[in-house]
Amino acid sequence: MKKHIYIVALLFVFSMSVKAQDLVPIAKSDVLSKVSENNTSIKISEEDFNAAKADYRQTNAVFLPNITASHTAMATTNPLMAFGSKLNQEILSSNDFNPALLNDPSKIENYATKFEIQQPLINLDGIYQRKAAKSKMEAMSLKTERTQEYLVFEVDKAYMQLQLAYKAVDVLEKALEAANANKKLADDSFKQGYLQRADVLNVEVRVTEVLNQLQTAKSNVQNASNYLSFLMNDDAYVVYMPSDELSIATFTLDDNKVSENRSDIKAMQLATNAYEAMNKADKMAFLPRLNAFGSYELYDDQIFQGSANGYLFGAQLSWDIFQGSKRIGKAQKSKSEFEKSKLEYKQYVSKSKLELNKAKRAFIDADNKLKLKTLALQQSEESLRIRTNRFKEGLEKTSDLLIAETQYAQKQLEYYQTIFEYNYTQAYLQFLTKE
Numbered sequence: 001m002k003k004h005i006y007i008v009a010l011l012f013v014f015s016m017s018v019k020a021q022d023l024v025p026i027a028k029s030d031v032l033s034k035v036s037e038n039n040t041s042i043k044i045s046e047e048d049f050n051a052a053k054a055d056y057r058q059t060n061a062v063f064l065p066n067i068t069a070s071h072t073a074m075a076t077t078n079p080l081m082a083f084g085s086k087l088n089q090e091i092l093s094s095n096d097f098n099p100a101l102l103n104d105p106s107k108i109e110n111y112a113t114k115f116e117i118q119q120p121l122i123n124l125d126g127i128y129q130r131k132a133a134k135s136k137m138e139a140m141s142l143k144t145e146r147t148q149e150y151l152v153f154e155v156d157k158a159y160m161q162l163q164l165a166y167k168a169v170d171v172l173e174k175a176l177e178a179a180n181a182n183k184k185l186a187d188d189s190f191k192q193g194y195l196q197r198a199d200v201l202n203v204e205v206r207v208t209e210v211l212n213q214l215q216t217a218k219s220n221v222q223n224a225s226n227y228l229s230f231l232m233n234d235d236a237y238v239v240y241m242p243s244d245e246l247s248i249a250t251f252t253l254d255d256n257k258v259s260e261n262r263s264d265i266k267a268m269q270l271a272t273n274a275y276e277a278m279n280k281a282d283k284m285a286f287l288p289r290l291n292a293f294g295s296y297e298l299y300d301d302q303i304f305q306g307s308a309n310g311y312l313f314g315a316q317l318s319w320d321i322f323q324g325s326k327r328i329g330k331a332q333k334s335k336s337e338f339e340k341s342k343l344e345y346k347q348y349v350s351k352s353k354l355e356l357n358k359a360k361r362a363f364i365d366a367d368n369k370l371k372l373k374t375l376a377l378q379q380s381e382e383s384l385r386i387r388t389n390r391f392k393e394g395l396e397k398t399s400d401l402l403i404a405e406t407q408y409a410q411k412q413l414e415y416y417q418t419i420f421e422y423n424y425t426q427a428y429l430q431f432l433t434k435e
Contacts, residue, residue: 059130128281163246288319
């Protein structure tokens with residue numbers, strides 16, 4: 001009697017917990033839309049691209065001039081500085097050549113406004129650095145694209161997990177109804193003397209087991225809902241209900257291959273190109289550089305004035321002949337990084353092909369498994385129907401009925417799990433062969 005009250009209490013608690021949850025219907029298209037707008041991984045990837053784009057914009061300095069402006073104020077009694085300041089201000093007179101004034105000048109104030117321009121002309125290392133930055137920027141763009149593709153696949157997976165969790169709840173709720181119905185029959189048969197107490201206890205154990213499984217299934221619903229909330233960057237963490245049920249997706253296994261145009265593989269290739277350009281830039285650092293320069297200057301003995309002016313322009317050819325083998329080591333390092341990136345690209349493509357072959361075999365296995373599970377489900381359902389009818393007539397043992405009932409619930413769960421695996425391998429194959 002106490003166990004019966006305990007089971008009724010558990011049922012009441014489960015029913016109240018379900019009612020207490022706010023179930024929010026959601027379609028997969030809605031999840032994809034929210035993930036595209038709010039997912040943190042996408043935002044992080046976009047910021048990585050923005051950083052690479054900013055690095056590329058910095059390389060505009062290879063072609064664009066560097067312009068600066070300055071205003072300097074000074075006072076001096078230094079003979080050389082005093083004479084030069086007067087000369088720049090164009091106020092030098094014959095009296096200033098007096099040796100006494102030259103050697104011991106009075107204080108003079110000088111205010112200089114200066115505009116300078118430096119224009120790169122030939123900087124081959126900078127040009128290749130710019131190419132490397134551009135390749136990196138394009139690679140980050142493709143990385144962002146692949147992140148979005150991966151999240152579409154991850155949404156497919158998470159949404160199917162939610163569907164599977166609800167299927168498990170549905171199966172176990174029906175199993176609980178059947179178990180309770182069998183318990184009622186067992187109780188009636190026990191009262192009439194047709195069953196022993198041990199048989200009734202076995203039925204009660206079965207009810208308790210189903211209750212435990214049902215609670216776990218409901219926890220899986222919450223876990224799947226929370227993961228969807230995480231993907232959508234939603235802190236509400238409500239319990240979602242899929243707008244459609246888990247069903248078998250149609251798919252034809254073609255002889256698809258891993259495409260070199262896949263965004264992540266193209267990104268790897270661009271990364272290799274960036275390392276190659278950086279290696280060339282390090283080699284070009286051994287060559288001379290040609291830069292133009294110029295300035296326009298205003299001088300006066302009053303602040304922010306410019307009664308005297310002058311300009312300067314020219315070009316400079318500079319060549320760092322030797323830097324203590326620093327450039328040699330840098331070039332060797334970039335060469336090694338370039339060779340390493342080529343090997344990593346080759347390894348990544350090879351691993352992608354390995355994953356594709358593995359996924360194809362997994363799909364074939366899931367297809368065969370689905371056929372077998374469908375047949376097993378039909379057989380276990382028919383077996384349960386026969387044993388239930390015989391049990392009602394007193395022709396079947398309680399233990400045999402419980403075994404058939406347990407087996408049918410297990411076959412249902414295995415069947416829906418196989419559908420999930422079948423659909424998942426399809427989605428994974430599409431993700432691997434996407435161009």
